[in-house]
Amino acid sequence: MPSIVSVSNLVKTYASGFQALKDVSLEIEEGEILALLGPNGAGKTTLISIICGIVNPSGGKVTVGGHDVVRDFRQTRSMIGLVPQELTTDQFETVWNTVSFSRGLHGKKPNPTHIEKVLKDLSLYDKKDNMLRELSGGMKRRVLIAKALSHEPRVLFLDEPTAGVDVNLRKDMWEVVKRLREKGVTIILTTHYIEEAEEIADRVGVINGGKILLIEEKKELMKKLGRKQLRIELVEPLSTLPEALSGYQLSIEDDGHSLIYEYDVSGERTGITTLLTALAEAGIRLKDLSTRQSSLEDIFVELVGARA
Numbered sequence: 001m002p003s004i005v006s007v008s009n010l011v012k013t014y015a016s017g018f019q020a021l022k023d024v025s026l027e028i029e030e031g032e033i034l035a036l037l038g039p040n041g042a043g044k045t046t047l048i049s050i051i052c053g054i055v056n057p058s059g060g061k062v063t064v065g066g067h068d069v070v071r072d073f074r075q076t077r078s079m080i081g082l083v084p085q086e087l088t089t090d091q092f093e094t095v096w097n098t099v100s101f102s103r104g105l106h107g108k109k110p111n112p113t114h115i116e117k118v119l120k121d122l123s124l125y126d127k128k129d130n131m132l133r134e135l136s137g138g139m140k141r142r143v144l145i146a147k148a149l150s151h152e153p154r155v156l157f158l159d160e161p162t163a164g165v166d167v168n169l170r171k172d173m174w175e176v177v178k179r180l181r182e183k184g185v186t187i188i189l190t191t192h193y194i195e196e197a198e199e200i201a202d203r204v205g206v207i208n209g210g211k212i213l214l215i216e217e218k219k220e221l222m223k224k225l226g227r228k229q230l231r232i233e234l235v236e237p238l239s240t241l242p243e244a245l246s247g248y249q250l251s252i253e254d255d256g257h258s259l260i261y262e263y264d265v266s267g268e269r270t271g272i273t274t275l276l277t278a279l280a281e282a283g284i285r286l287k288d289l290s291t292r293q294s295s296l297e298d299i300f301v302e303l304v305g306a307r308a
């Protein structure tokens with residue numbers, strides 16, 4: 001698939017001298033949902049702000065739809081929708097005017113039919129004549145999304161869209177995201193909620209300390225992580241593994257009180273039944289069994305923890 005956003009060797013050093021991005025390169029494919037994961041201060045917002053033309057890069061190059069985000073700012077900005085973390089619009093303006101005005105700011109002709117559809121999709125239509133200051137926090141978040149969609153962008157950035165929102169809004173938001181994606185809109189979201197990335201993204205990127213640590217298809221990542229552990233608690237501790245069990249992927253933990261068996265969930269057979277039979281034959285008595293599957297969170301913690 002062709003790239004819609006191309007980031008090469010991007011560097012950002014703030015006026016304070018702090019280097020928020022260190023040589024970031026990244027290709028975002030047209031039509032994909034990419035989740036960017038990273039702890040606080042990793043550089044996610046800085047990266048998005050540069051692509052959206054809000055922050056100037058210190059080095060490197062970013063293109064959107066083949067246009068340079070600094071030189072061809074107007075063209076790139078009209079292709080992009082950004083849902084920022086906070087609303088910074090005139091609180092005395094109505095919902096309808098705010099969203100319509102936003103479309104004009106991106107150089108698009110008025111289209112009341114489109115604005116009406118966006119407001120309806122976000123359950124905002126009955127609030128169209130209300131002033132922003134009369135809305136609840138959740139409704140204001142909906143207005144942010146409506147603004148970002150007002151000019152029918154090809155690329156949509158959502159910066160921590162679900163931080164502090166309730167279940168209903170979260171559901172509506174993912175519905176909107178899925179529908180947009182069906183229409184071919186490229187979606188990039190930053191999130192702290194790893195389950196969210198696991199649920200919705202096609203690809204996952206992990207960013208920390210201003211660097212991309214990993215970027216991969218979610219399916220591939222989950223396949224690699226598709227390992228499971230069976231923990232077998234023993235009645236009597238073992239100091240060494242009996243010879244009869246040497247053919248199994250087993251390790252001893254908890255001073256001999258537990259055996260850990262690692263197996264591949266994608267394989268046809270787990271080998272658990274034969275292992276349990278072999279344990280019984282070796283006269284090893286079991287107290288309890290439990291299983292644990294590695295998740296996206298495990299790899300995230302491992303990556304970020306190791307290089308923080």
Ligand SMILES: Nc1ncnc2c1ncn2[C@@H]1O[C@H](COP(=O)(O)OP(=O)(O)OP(=O)(O)O)[C@@H](O)[C@H]1O
Binds near residue numbers: 019
């Ligand atoms: N205008 C600025 N001047 C100086 N430093 C800044 C500026 N904006 C951001 N930073 C610093 O750059 C680093 C990256 O910030 P950024 O907002 O991109 O991180 P983030 O990954 O979006 O974090 P969060 O998850 O907390 O939103 C942080 O250490 C932040 O303090």
